[in-house]
Amino acid sequence: MSLLRRLLDLLTPYVDDAAPVAESAIRQFADGHGIVLRDDHVQCLTRFGGGKQGRLRIFRWYEGDFDFELLKSVYLDGHPDMALPAGTSYFGSSLTGDAFCLDLNSGKIFAYDEGIKYGKVHESIDGFLFRCLVSVYAEQAFAGKAVERGLAPESLAAFRSAHAQHRMDEASCFMVRYDDNGSPAILAEYYFIDRQLIALYPDSNSRVTHSGGVLGALPS
Numbered sequence: 001m002s003l004l005r006r007l008l009d010l011l012t013p014y015v016d017d018a019a020p021v022a023e024s025a026i027r028q029f030a031d032g033h034g035i036v037l038r039d040d041h042v043q044c045l046t047r048f049g050g051g052k053q054g055r056l057r058i059f060r061w062y063e064g065d066f067d068f069e070l071l072k073s074v075y076l077d078g079h080p081d082m083a084l085p086a087g088t089s090y091f092g093s094s095l096t097g098d099a100f101c102l103d104l105n106s107g108k109i110f111a112y113d114e115g116i117k118y119g120k121v122h123e124s125i126d127g128f129l130f131r132c133l134v135s136v137y138a139e140q141a142f143a144g145k146a147v148e149r150g151l152a153p154e155s156l157a158a159f160r161s162a163h164a165q166h167r168m169d170e171a172s173c174f175m176v177r178y179d180d181n182g183s184p185a186i187l188a189e190y191y192f193i194d195r196q197l198i199a200l201y202p203d204s205n206s207r208v209t210h211s212g213g214v215l216g217a218l219p220s
Contacts, residue, residue: 011133019050058132066092085117119177124170143212
């Protein structure tokens with residue numbers, strides 16, 4: 001089991017406002033409308049696709065909607081603005097109007113508009129969920145937190161180089177972009193070093209180190 005998956009298993013129990021969706025209902029809708037959904041997407045919808053009182057707290061933090069009812073409405077309405085790029089399925093939308101699709105082959109999440117796929121936003125569904133869960137439940141899940149702001153870009157670059165082997169796979173997220181100019185700009189990436197979870201935010205020149213709590217259940 002990957003480190004990312006282990007952390008998700010430790011953080012998911014803190015979510016107490018989700019209303020699980022029956023997997024059979026999801027698959028029946030997809031099959032009935034000729035929609036291809038990845039298994040990891042189905043599992044995400046099963047666990048987080050409904051809320052007891054509307055939008056889940058993790059999605060309020062993200063400022064977006066990623067529920068099963070929205071997915072159904074996008075496919076049923078067939079609005080041209082929401083037409084999907086080939087080889088993708090609908091994943092969700094932000095409250096500011098960005099729409100996200102899931103690449104059926106790679107499992108990566110991209111921004112899209114009117115059938116055109118643009119920049120990568122998340123490396124995986126697990127990475128998307130991890131960012132949401134860490135951002136919302138850090139105070140409950142971890143015992144310690146240290147925040148460093150105003151770090152020099154050179155310092156961040158040196159940290160990334162020195163600890164490249166500790167960067168968590170598939171957990172990085174990127175700024176939404178609608179162009180193809182170079183590599184996607186990193187919004188956040190995560191490292192696990194000596195049982196500490198370190199979040200690096202290059203755009204704001206900051207670093208947050210979490211320690212203790214559920215991290216004690218992981219090997220050093």
